[in-house]
Amino acid sequence: MPIATNVRGALERASWIRRMFEAANKLRAERGDALVADMSLGNPCNEPPAAFFEALAAEARDRTGLRHRYMTNAGYPEVREAVARHLAGRTGLPYEAADVCMTIGAAGALNILLRTLLDPGDEVILSSPCFVEYPFYVENYGGACCMVPPGEGLVPDAARLADACTANTRAVILNAPNNPSGRIYPERFYQDLARALAIRSAQLSRAIYLIFDDPYHHLWFTERPPPEPARSYDQVLYVSSFSKDLGLAGDRIGYVAIHPGAADREDLRRALPFALRALGQVNAPATMQRVAARLIDHPRDDVRAFYRRRRDRLAGALAEMGLEHPPLDGAFYAFPKCPEPDDMVFCRRMLDKGLVLVPGSAFATPGHFRISYAVDEDVLERGISILRKSL
Ligand SMILES: Cc1ncc(COP(=O)(O)O)c(C=O)c1O
Structure with a gap:
């Protein structure tokens, strides 16, 4: 195989994450978006501010x-x-x-x-x-x-x-x-x-x-x-x-x-x-x-409010479910303790139910799972509901 040894090793280590994402895509194709809550990615779900589109338009006009x-x-x-x-x-x-x-x-x-x-x-x-x-x-x-x-x-x-x-x-x-x-x-x-x-x-x-x-x-x-x-x-x-x-x-x-x-x-x-x-x-x-x-100096209050709504909703739901987690200080992730011994098995089980999470093992911290709240509010609700029913 014309691929360098260290790249091959890295590919192998990264492959189970890829397999999980592929499984999530398959699930979406089979069940439809409405039954799947993909909370695995750190992909922002906020629209850039109006000032971005104005700046872009000004740049495009400048000849x-x-x-x-x-x-x-x-x-x-x-x-x-x-x-x-x-x-x-x-x-x-x-x-x-x-x-x-x-x-x-x-x-x-x-x-x-x-x-x-x-x-x-x-x-x-x-x-x-x-x-x-x-x-x-x-x-x-x-x-x-x-x-x-x-x-x-x-x-x-x-x-x-x-x-x-x-x-x-x-x-x-x-x-x-x-x-x-x-x-x-x-x-x-x-x-x-x-x-x-x-x-x-x-x-x-x-x-x-x-x-x-x-x-x-x-x-x-x-x-x-x-x-x-x-x-x-x-x-x-x-x-x-x-x-x-x-x-x-x-x-x-x-x-x-x-x-x-x-x-x-x-x-x-x-x-x-x-x-x-x-x-x-x-x-x-x-x-x-x-x-x-x-x-660079554009105020970020709106985007903070946007993610704070999701964060507060998720924090409340995790507390109701009794899932312990470090304080949600920032970014758009929660990292609760896994309710069962093996975080990989737990995430696999959640995946089968339509909720896509990332096991803590991916971050060298087994015993936790990551849940991203950079998702639309309906996905957040679906994810919370699947998690609640599965515990
Ligand atoms: C901790 C951390 N560093 C760096 C990056 C990469 O960011 P960028 O998209 O700006 O390259 C990410 C993206 O998820 C991240 O979470």
């Missing part, structure tokens, strides 16, 4: 010349400037346009970072539960993952993460609001992690970067917006996108930003756009870059 050609790999200077200004406003840190590289979604940003940082055999530390794609991305560049179990309430454990770092460790990847747990981590955790990683970096004579993957940043339901890890730790390489909050996942626009205090800031400024080029991505989509710059 001032050659606005759809290649540009410098890192993206348009004025777009990078807008992102830097936005991050400076949020963190109080002096981000500059040169710290920002526009990318093909958060996924593109993670890949150019890992391409930049990893030599074969280097390690990346992850905290379970985490996004299913991280190990695949790390393996793309010959890296190895070390999965560290979380502490109380599925918040990562700062000491355990630092202890897991070895001479080969290049980075820790974290994401909060978290996919799949829905958790936002407290400021205190980032302060502890910063101290622990600074000590470990000094012992190992090597900067340990924190790749902070934040595509759900604006989807928070707590009293305050999520803390900014860059305020606690200088080695933060920040990743975000417009996929989830603005409902633009298919339009593929995101960015990476280097902390103004990061080790090797100048080298990183040069290397990230080169990695983007070397990976054949060339540059992030031109029109979407300009649209993103127009929308």
Whole structure:
């Protein structure tokens, strides 16, 4: 088979998720949409705001010349400037346009970072539960993952993460609001992690970067917006996108930003756009870059209200069913404890009843299941009803 060994291995590991999605499609074809509740995907169900369509229309009308050609790999200077200004406003840190590289979604940003940082055999530390794609991305560049179990309430454990770092460790990847747990981590955790990683970096004579993957940043339901890890730790390489909050996942626009205090800031400024080029991505989509710059400071209250309605409904239903879960702080997922010992068997049983979930094992956290509330309200009701009847 003309497929590289490591790709074959990854395909094999990913195949059961694919099989589940195929089974869900088959079920829909057999029973019709009205009897199936697909709550497996993190695909936003919010329409982008009116301001997006206005920005897009303005871009389409603008014929001032050659606005759809290649540009410098890192993206348009004025777009990078807008992102830097936005991050400076949020963190109080002096981000500059040169710290920002526009990318093909958060996924593109993670890949150019890992391409930049990893030599074969280097390690990346992850905290379970985490996004299913991280190990695949790390393996793309010959890296190895070390999965560290979380502490109380599925918040990562700062000491355990630092202890897991070895001479080969290049980075820790974290994401909060978290996919799949829905958790936002407290400021205190980032302060502890910063101290622990600074000590470990000094012992190992090597900067340990924190790749902070934040595509759900604006989807928070707590009293305050999520803390900014860059305020606690200088080695933060920040990743975000417009996929989830603005409902633009298919339009593929995101960015990476280097902390103004990061080790090797100048080298990183040069290397990230080169990695983007070397990976054949060339540059992030031109029109979407300009649209993103127009929308970066757009208020997100409406989209928060949109998902909060679904979140509150699901949280109430889970409580009635007696299903324990970590607090639904943000993103659009709940991650309840599985009511039976094997989460894979449970999800298979739910699938047969028409409810598509993802077992916690997919996120290195058996004993849980993920339920996405990025669905229409009628699907949410159907899903709740199937779950209730099946318990
Ligand atoms: C935690 C996390 N990171 C990154 C991504 C990829 O986001 P994007 O669509 O912006 O590439 C996702 C998408 O599901 C995600 O959940």
